[in-house]
Amino acid sequence: MFELTRRDGLARIGKLETPHGVLETPALLPVVNPRLVTVPPRELYDRFGFRALITNSYIIRNDPKLNEAARRDGLHAMLDFPGVIMTDSGTFQSHMYGEVEVKNEEIVSFQRDIGTDIGTVLDIFTEPDWSKERTAEAVDVTLDRTQDAASIKGGMLLAGVVQGSIFPDLRENCARRLALIDVDVHPIGGVVPLMEQYRFAELVDVIVASKKGLDPSRPVHLFGAGHPMVFALAALLGCDMFDSASYAKFARDDRFMFPEGTASLSDMKGIHCHCPACASHTYEEISKMAPAERTALIARHNLWVSLEEIERVKRAILEGDLWELVERRCRAHPALLSALRRLADHKGYLERFEPLSRDNSLLYTGIETLDRPVLLRYEKRFFDRYQYPDHEIMVVFEDDGGKPFARHYAPQIREMLEKYDTHFFVASPIGPVPIELDEMYPIAQSLFPDRPDLETKERIKEQMEHMSHEQTYSVGMAYDGEATMQALEMMSQRPPSFDIDLARVKAVADYQFGRGASAVLLDGKVKLVKSENTGKIRNVLVDGEHILSMRANDGFFTLRPPGAFRLLKGFPAPHMRVVVKDDAIPFNREGKNVFCAFVEECDPDVVPMDEVLVVSSKDELVAIGRAMMVRDDMLAFRTGIAVKVREGIKK
Ligand code: GUN
Numbered sequence: 206m207f208e209l210t211r212r213d214g215l216a217r218i219g220k221l222e223t224p225h226g227v228l229e230t231p232a233l234l235p236v237v238n239p240r241l242v243t244v245p246p247r248e249l250y251d252r253f254g255f256r257a258l259i260t261n262s263y264i265i266r267n268d269p270k271l272n273e274a275a276r277r278d279g280l281h282a283m284l285d286f287p288g289v290i291m292t293d294s295g296t297f298q299s300h301m302y303g304e305v306e307v308k309n310e311e312i313v314s315f316q317r318d319i320g321t322d323i324g325t326v327l328d329i330f331t332e333p334d335w336s337k338e339r340t341a342e343a344v345d346v347t348l349d350r351t352q353d354a355a356s357i358k359g360g361m362l363l364a365g366v367v368q369g370s371i372f373p374d375l376r377e378n379c380a381r382r383l384a385l386i387d388v389d390v391h392p393i394g395g396v397v398p399l400m401e402q403y404r405f406a407e408l409v410d411v412i413v414a415s416k417k418g419l420d421p422s423r424p425v426h427l428f429g430a431g432h433p434m435v436f437a438l439a440a441l442l443g444c445d446m447f448d449s450a451s452y453a454k455f456a457r458d459d460r461f462m463f464p465e466g467t468a469s470l471s472d473m474k475g476i477h478c479h480c481p482a483c484a485s486h487t488y489e490e491i492s493k494m495a496p497a498e499r500t501a502l503i504a505r506h507n508l509w510v511s512l513e514e515i516e517r518v519k520r521a522i523l524e525g526d527l528w529e530l531v532e533r534r535c536r537a538h539p540a541l542l543s544a545l546r547r548l549a550d551h552k553g554y555l556e557r558f559e560p561l562s563r564d565n566s567l568l569y570t571g572i573e574t575l576d577r578p579v580l581l582r583y584e585k586r587f588f589d590r591y592q593y594p595d596h597e598i599m600v601v602f603e604d605d606g607g608k609p610f611a612r613h614y615a616p617q618i619r620e621m622l623e624k625y626d627t628h629f630f631v632a633s634p635i636g637p638v639p640i641e642l643d644e645m646y647p648i649a650q651s652l653f654p655d656r657p658d659l660e661t662k663e664r665i666k667e668q669m670e671h672m673s674h675e676q677t678y679s680v681g682m683a684y685d686g687e688a689t690m691q692a693l694e695m696m697s698q699r700p701p702s703f704d705i706d707l708a709r710v711k712a713v714a715d716y717q718f719g720r721g722a723s724a725v726l727l728d729g730k731v732k733l734v735k736s737e738n739t740g741k742i743r744n745v746l747v748d749g750e751h752i753l754s755m756r757a758n759d760g761f762f763t764l765r766p767p768g769a770f771r772l773l774k775g776f777p778a779p780h781m782r783v784v785v786k787d788d789a790i791p792f793n794r795e796g797k798n799v800f801c802a803f804v805e806e807c808d809p810d811v812v813p814m815d816e817v818l819v820v821s822s823k824d825e826l827v828a829i830g831r832a833m834m835v836r837d838d839m840l841a842f843r844t845g846i847a848v849k850v851r852e853g854i855k856k
């Protein structure tokens with residue numbers, strides 16, 4: 206069973222239950238070659254803290270001594286490793302050396318019998334230079350073998366490998382069919398050549414295509430991904446597990462791994478590393494070591510660095526800055542930058558998993574930031590949902606970095622609103638921002654450098670042009686100090702009527718709950734309660750009922766029951782709904798969270814952190830809360846909180 210404790214987009218932190226304990230993901234499994242041990246498994250466990258490793262059952266089977274020991278004592282005793290052991294099947298040997306002389310059933314049974322925790326099917330390694338026909342046939346064989354393996358796996362978890370080479374349709378189709386087979390982990394296979402050749406952009410396509418087809422409730426392993434350079438990127442795309450033989454292979458060639466790339470000892474002018482392996486040694490000492498000793502040191506260095514990067518990725522998922530980490534890492538090499546740019550091709554898919562808001566601010570790192578799904582989210586929701594208020598003249602400020610915009614431009618706004626019926630926009634890199642949306646994520650919670658690059662300027666221009674075709678003002682003008690005041694004097698006919706507080710409530714409600722939500726929610730006598738300290742809107746009351754509260758940190762609303770009833774009445778199902786099974790209803794009415802197992806259906810447009818209406822199959826309101834995941838996750842997972850309930854609705 207795989208349970209997630211945290212998500213950010215496709216990235217996730219999870220726990221995989223295995224016969225030898227719970228494996229926390231993202232996890233790196235060092236490869237242990239039982240015939241050529243570089244770092245003993247016991248040391249991996251005790252000193253490094255690795256809780257899982259991967260070894261090769263094909264090598265063990267073919268070595269009479271190892272075979273006997275594994276059968277007699279079991280794999281864990283043989284390797285002296287108390288943690289989770291995954292085994293591979295011999296497929297990689299076939300990639301390296303051609304055919305292997307073992308049958309799928311035989312190697313799967315062998316893995317099961319020696320007590321492996323996660324065994325692997327004998328899949329066919331689909332090479333990037335194969336024709337589509339040959340690849341498709343190999344995928345079919347792999348799927349047949351996976352089906353056979355699943356029927357004999359016993360108590361062992363089984364890894365069913367996604368193949369399909371660089372053909373996205375074959376990958377997605379393979380993944381979809383694998384999702385129907387009773388396997389437990391999904392490695393994405395056949396990607397080693399892509400990584401060796403630095404074809405990271407294609408790697409992005411392969412991972413995304415595979416993820417599209419897979420069952421989201423199963424962990425995804427990126428087979429052979431052992432370089433810390435790619436961990437952040439792969440985790441961003443939803444890979445949970447990695448394995449590395451590189452730490453040892455690179456060490457044999459005197460190569461040091463870093464998240465920024467690889468460095469050969471002969472090219473290095475110093476060690477500049479404080480990992481436990483390097484710390485007490487000088488460059489000269491390491492250079493003069495006997496080869497075996499040096500290999501041992503560098504292998505340990507490579508492991509420490511890889512482990513640290515996995516920890517860094519985990520922290521980024523928890524803290525909400527994984528995108529920033531990925532953008533920084535992908536600047537280490539042009540091939541990685543190509544991969545980062547390739548993400549733009551998939552932003553529509555990625556946007557579906559993008560949370561409504563994050564704890565961390567969006568930091569602009571370069572033009573690739575402009576293609577982040579979070580910006581697409583704003584673009585989609587603004588253009589679909591925003592309703593232009595009825596004012597005579599639109600004045601557009603530039604985004605000079607001062608935030609929140611309304612406060613930054615308060616003197617200018619006040620001056621214009623003394624006499625003229627103006628409304629205000631800011632031409633920001635995120636898009637056209639009506640001044641009243643200035644406190645909402647990611648508008649206030651984002652930082653851009655003060656000299657925009659050409660691409661950012663171009664984007665601002667495009668977005669403003671798009672808006673100019675849709676806006677409904679009599680006149681629009683860019684703010685230009687005194688000249689603007691003079692123009693307004695000449696043009697303005699109507700008295701001022703812009704009320705930023707009411708506009709804020711309307712605009713955020715439409716953006717957050719759907720076009721027209723403000724009309725439904727605010728139908729009646731509206732009263733706003735503001736914070737005495739900050740002057741920010743706290744509560745929205747309509748006809749004396751508290752319908753919404755506004756959060757200070759991200760500028761979004763939390764829904765109160767009277768507001769929820771209004772939305773329920775105003776929008777037909779499935780909008781904002783999470784339908785729960787009958788037996789859960791009494792618990793949710795008591796305010797208990799909605800667990801995945803009890804979700805019957807969910808609005809496919811719900812995104813993580815959205816406010817949702819928890820309803821019965823008859824569309825009766827049962828509770829209100831915040832969605833923790835998208836619909837497909839709710840329906841796929843058997844454990845985990847689907848909706849954090851804030852309030853139950855008693856009958
Ligand atoms: N190790 C690296 N790539 C692969 C793969 O595609 N299949 C298997 N079984 N092992 C691998």
Ligand code: ZN
Pocket residue numbers: 478479480481482483484506507509
């Ligand atoms: Zn080091």
